Amino acid sequence: MGYNVAIDGPAGAGKSTIARMVAEEKGFVYVDTGAMYRGLAVYFLDRGIGPEETERMEKACEAADVTIRYEDGAQQVYLNGENITGRLREEAVGNMASRCAAVPAVREKLLELQRRLAKEQDVIMDGRDIGTCVLPDADVKVFLTASVRTRAERRYKELKEKGENVNLAEIEEDIRERDERDSTREIAPLKKAEDAVLVDSSRMTIQEVVRTIAALCRK
Template sequence: MSNKITIAIDGFSSTGKSTIARELAKELGYIYVDTGAMYRAVTLYVMRHLFVTESNFDEEAILRHLPFINLRFVFDEKLGYGEIYLNKENVEKEIRLMEVSNNVSKVATVSKVREMLVKQQQEMGKDKGVVMDGRDIGTVVFPDADLKLFMTASTQTRAERRFKELRERGEKVEFDEVLKNVKDRDYMDSTREDSPLIKAEDAIEIDNSNMSLQEQFDKILKLARQKINAAQRG
């Protein structure tokens, strides 16, 4: 019997989900899937086609184009994890731009977009041995995940982290703009009708407002090892 498990990490934006999930997968030798990157890549595609702008949101056009959106993760040995490709183009850097962040929650409210991506995510994790992070992994994608975590932190802390990250990448953003983006995304993610961001009943909540990355990693790795050992015994 395989002792590999499914690990679902959900939570608010800028809680460091992806960083922790990526490092955890590397440590365990598991597949890492950044579902947020998938939604961002779809958002980038529809932005390039001007289906989503500040004054326009053309859901019909988005739905028409879904068959033309091909997403896949390509493993990079130097990085130790896969980067997202949109129609054979590496868009990992472009999807992290503030402009994409401002639109991704809107695109994620489209039920057909979620339906398409959830199917792909379930296929990626069907054989277990996967660490997947996002907004609805423990509630919708893998409701039977062996380990479910829910990451949170104060709004101010998350905005400060995001601001620092964007500035280090060379983006000219103001802190107030980043803070507004974090608050807006929280609202849209939590109130959308289809698969809203909620903590699964059996998820372990981790508030990392005052935790270092190492402290978070050590705590989560310990939880994962406990579940893996239990699976091995069972």
């Protein structure tokens, strides 16, 4: 049985960055759920399934197996035993992943695959509903958050460094709206699990957050 760490939290809280760093420090597998959606998208595209063909997606899911491995410190995504990592960033794959993520059967398939990974390996997984839905029995649950202002400032700085012309107030409003959508959606809404540890990173450095979460892991 694997040792499981679940990190949930709102958009812009730094979940993926923190999860990857904790995974590296503890020797766990970071389960990139977005990459898994892209893996299924490759599977659908290779079978000529269009983004609107939800019934074909549902049937095709039955024979798809997407898994994540780490080789030489780099994440590799395998689809039915074939390494497809090099195809994950193709535009068509990204567009298909976005569409198929809304299909309940696809979500169920990935839920099955994610839980299997968690059963077989020591994993850390981040998202909106990991501790409440995907891994309700996780050994460690963390709800990572930061103030809306802090998250907006981080995003503003990130985009500015890329040379984009952005407005801090608009980014802050976008984050507020996304928080509202994520916490009120019908399927797997964003919420803190009752037994999750709240970590507010508003006044913490990335290294401090990593140390805090790593210290919660008893393995």
